[in-house]
Amino acid sequence: MAKPTIASSGGIRARIQPHISKLVVAPSFAISLVFVYGFILWTAYISFTKSRMLPNFDLIGIKQYVKLWSMSRWHVAIENLFVFSGLFIGICLLIGIVLAILLDQRIRAEGAIRTIFLYPMALSFIVTGTTWKWILNPGLGFEKTMHELGWTSFSFDWLIDPEMALYTVVLAGVWQSSGFVMALFLAALRGVDQDIIKAAQMDGASLPRIYMGIIIPSIRPVFLSAIVILAHLAVKSFDLVIALTGGGPGTSTDLPATFMYVMTFNRNQMGLGAASAMMMLCTVMAIIVPYLYSELRGRKNV
Incomplete structure (x- = not known):
C-alpha cells in the first residue's frame, strides 16, 4: 500500500485550511441550533396542545392562548412587568448617564468608583436577590439596624407589603444593572x-x-442599545424575583417569567406555561427586531 506523499498531505492541508474556522464553530453552532432554536420550536408546538404534567402532542389550536389571556393572574403579571420595566429602565438610564458624566470629568477616584459600580454585574441575580432579601427583611436587615441604633419608630417593610414589594425588585435590579449602563x-x-x-x-x-446640546445627542445610539438590553433583562427577569420575593406577597411581584414557571412546574399546566413563554418571546422579538433592523439599515447607508 502506497504511503501518502508530502505533496499529497500538503494538498489536503491546503484544501482544509479555508474551512478551519467553520469546523471550529460547527459543534457550538449545532448545539445552539438544537438546544436553543429546536426547543423554541418545541415550546411553540406544545403551546398549541393540551399538555399538562407530560407533553401531549394532540393539537387543540389557540385554546391555551385564549385561556392565558382570560386569567387575571396573567394580567397582574403583565401590569407588574410594565411597572417594573418602566422604573427599572428609566432609573438605570438616569443613574448610568449621571455617573458616566461624573467620571468623564477625570476625577481622582474614577477607578474606585467605576469598580464599585461595576462590581454588582459580576454577581448573579440569585445572589443579588438573596442579599437584598436579607437587607430588606424587617427582622434582619435595615429596619432592625435602625431600631438597634435607637430609632425605634423607623419602619421599612416594603418586602412584606403587597403595595410596595414590586419596588424592592426594582431597587435590587437597578443596583445590579446601573453600573453596566454607566x-x-x-x-x-x-x-x-x-x-x-x-x-x-x-x-x-x-x-x-x-453635554445637553452636543455630547448627549451624539450618543443617542448608545441610549437605544442600553434600552434594548435593559428591556430584555426586564422581560426575562425570573431568578431575581424568585430569590427576593418568590412572586409574593400573594401575586404582587408576579412577572411573566415567574408565571410561566409556576404554571409549568407547580400547577402542571405545561401547555399554558408554553403559551406564556411564547408571549414572552414575542415581546423580546418586538424589542430586538426593530433594533436590529435599524442597525443594519444604518450600516447599509454608511
Missing part, C-alpha cells in the same frame, strides 16, 4: 470628538450646555 455611556462619552467640544468651549458654551 460603563456603556462612559465608553460613548470618551469616544466623542474632542475637537467639537473644544470649539464649543471657545464659543463660550458652558459645560452643562455642551
Whole structure:
C-alpha cells in the first residue's frame, strides 16, 4: 500500500485550511441550533396542545392562548412587568448617564468608583436577590439596624407589603444593572470628538450646555442599545424575583417569567406555561427586531 506523499498531505492541508474556522464553530453552532432554536420550536408546538404534567402532542389550536389571556393572574403579571420595566429602565438610564458624566470629568477616584459600580454585574441575580432579601427583611436587615441604633419608630417593610414589594425588585435590579449602563455611556462619552467640544468651549458654551446640546445627542445610539438590553433583562427577569420575593406577597411581584414557571412546574399546566413563554418571546422579538433592523439599515447607508 502506497504511503501518502508530502505533496499529497500538503494538498489536503491546503484544501482544509479555508474551512478551519467553520469546523471550529460547527459543534457550538449545532448545539445552539438544537438546544436553543429546536426547543423554541418545541415550546411553540406544545403551546398549541393540551399538555399538562407530560407533553401531549394532540393539537387543540389557540385554546391555551385564549385561556392565558382570560386569567387575571396573567394580567397582574403583565401590569407588574410594565411597572417594573418602566422604573427599572428609566432609573438605570438616569443613574448610568449621571455617573458616566461624573467620571468623564477625570476625577481622582474614577477607578474606585467605576469598580464599585461595576462590581454588582459580576454577581448573579440569585445572589443579588438573596442579599437584598436579607437587607430588606424587617427582622434582619435595615429596619432592625435602625431600631438597634435607637430609632425605634423607623419602619421599612416594603418586602412584606403587597403595595410596595414590586419596588424592592426594582431597587435590587437597578443596583445590579446601573453600573453596566454607566460603563456603556462612559465608553460613548470618551469616544466623542474632542475637537467639537473644544470649539464649543471657545464659543463660550458652558459645560452643562455642551453635554445637553452636543455630547448627549451624539450618543443617542448608545441610549437605544442600553434600552434594548435593559428591556430584555426586564422581560426575562425570573431568578431575581424568585430569590427576593418568590412572586409574593400573594401575586404582587408576579412577572411573566415567574408565571410561566409556576404554571409549568407547580400547577402542571405545561401547555399554558408554553403559551406564556411564547408571549414572552414575542415581546423580546418586538424589542430586538426593530433594533436590529435599524442597525443594519444604518450600516447599509454608511
